[in-house]
Amino acid sequence: MTTLAICGGRLVDPAAGVDAAKDILLINGRVAEIAGSGKLKNAEGAEVLDAAGLVVAPGLIDIHVHLREPGQAYKETIATGTAAAAAGGFTSVAAMPNTTPVNDSVEVTRWMQAPERGAQVRVFPIAAATRGSKGEVINDYAALKSAGAVAVTDDGRPILKDGMMRETLAAAARVGLTVIQHAEDTRMTQGASMNLGPVSFKLGLRGMPPEAESSMVERDIRLVTELRDSHPHLHVAHTSTAAALAAVRQARRNGLRVTCEVAPHHFLLTEEHVGLYNTHAKMNPPLRSAADRDAMIDAILDGVVDAIATDHAPHAMHEKEVEFELAPNGITGLETALGLCLRWLHGEWKIPMGRVLSLLSAQPAALLGLKGRGTLTVGSFGDVVVFDPKAEWTFRATESKSKAKNTPFDGWTMQGKVRWTISEGRVVYAGQ
């Protein structure tokens, strides 16, 4: 293994409480030493990366991505999706199980992590909560966990039956796994393709009421309350409504282990961005009202939000070039998350850099229990992102490393350019 010295940069490691000029030495994929600036540039046998003027931070962690393999390689592969991750500064991604077949088995969980997949960064599979994500039979969580699954979910096919969700929370708690819920009462969203409100009325599109999300979050929290003695961990995926955040905030006050994530598009865009049927503004949960969007920002500011996650959902071009109601849900997000977070959360809304980075690394690592990640202390994994915090640049979807180009952020100004992404001591992305 190589030895890598990153010298002259500003080390920002919120988990360790560090924000200072430091050199960092990576040996055999791990952090071997952290020293004062300039101390490690002559480290023996080390390749030196000059990080003068750059921020050096723990590699970013996205706990909600769709890599589409197995089964939908025409949309994305583990190799291309993780290349996009590397380009976006991510060194760990947690992959959702809505693949073909659904990842509800030890075999698929292992297959996704096999070296043959050509992953550029670490892939942590999230297994299906129920067999085939049909909401009927619980999977073998102990076996899935030992095969490498870091959480369970029926993402996109929420568990509606109270009894099944209770059983899922209890079974996951027994083996120490997180249950991630895509909170949507699908009985309230039949045939709907955007948020319910004046905009959906005007566009003649059936709308998803905000209550479809919040009622499911409230139901799940009730179940967690009933099961509180067994300490289940409920994680609410891609929270998009003020009411759902309020429920999470209250659950936390009540001492429950309930966490949530927010996607950049939900704290930046509103239903108005659907414009004239732009399918790149179609996702589930949908873009909501301005009041909901503002609630996302408030919740990030006041700490209710535990992680920024992209819900990277690649689709082939032809799948999005169809009638709005027929287009699949989802947008890509891995290459725009850091640039948008620094531009808006840090630049416009003045959230300290360390807190922004914490939402993108330390907190998601803690949330899923990814040991040795999300921080850069001696002995932790050599997962590092080095970026120029001052650089402004324009994102071009055509230049994306992802197979897919379905993003509403094409042509947007980004803040902070990734210079190097290092996964377990190996440079996996080198930008300009």
Add this chain to the structure above:
Amino acid sequence: MKPALPTTRRQRSTPPAPTSLFPYHPGSLLSVLDLTVDGVSRLLIRATELDNMDPIVRDHILAKRRIALLFYESSTRTRTSFELACKALGADTTLVSSLSSSIEKGESLKDTGLTLRALGAEAIILRHNSSGAAWLLEESTRLPVINAGDGMHEHPTQALLDLRTILTHLRPGLAGVKPDTLAGVTVMITGDILHSRVARSNMQLLPRVGARVLLCGPKELLPEQAARSGPGIEIERDFDAALAQSQAVMMLRIQAERLAGLQLDLDEYKANYQLTGQRLATHAPAAVVLHPGPIIRGMEITAGVADGVQSAILEQVTNGLAIRMAVMERALTAENGGRA
């Protein structure tokens, strides 16, 4: 209790909403919002001119120009009206409908549009069951596209012909329109507003020429947010009270094909919202009665009212021909405003 947020937070800057996603062909008519009041006026004036023109002269206006009608939904009035309007101007038309074309084999709207363009179509008239489909076709083909009804969204030529009909009755002798032409006029639209593209187009068009639009219907078919979708739109749930305020009464069909599981008590609906001769005589004896069709006699309107002296339903159909001639002439003679 949650403390109020500091005002600085409320005023925080956020990314602006997009204005327009792509430039339109100036001949396209996708929404009534594409037209200025002046543009509406020009179309109305031109419709009358074309209506009165010698058919032999008129036949040269679009002689041998190629227009495709692409219909994903069944239609009597709209399809025939567009076809006759095109032919009255000398254009060649071809009809492609979803049941007898490669659409059945899974060809996409984009590919169907590109195929029609490759066959020489210079404009496409689209009727589609999906809201927004006309934008997709415009973007894919860059041809002038005329929206002949997209899902629950818009039906702009219907709103224009409704306006022409209302003007004939309430402002006789007036050719064009200005922002205050229908000042003081209330047009009520009753029935299945939620699923109606006719209602949406009229709601956006009529207030811009000064009319007040009064929507009437039960909550299931008329959600409160309808009143927030533009200026000059109000809701009055009481049918008789709405009638008493209106100079034009537009009735809509219950769109059974779009109810999507919605349960509606039809007897109750009829009791509350059916336009009968007695109601009309009591509350709106001078109003003009409109209906975009197809009418279901005995449901939203009685046969007596449909065939009665206040009914302008068949005039609407005739007016459609004149309006569509003007729209198709505009489609094929509008300057291409710098579009690639």
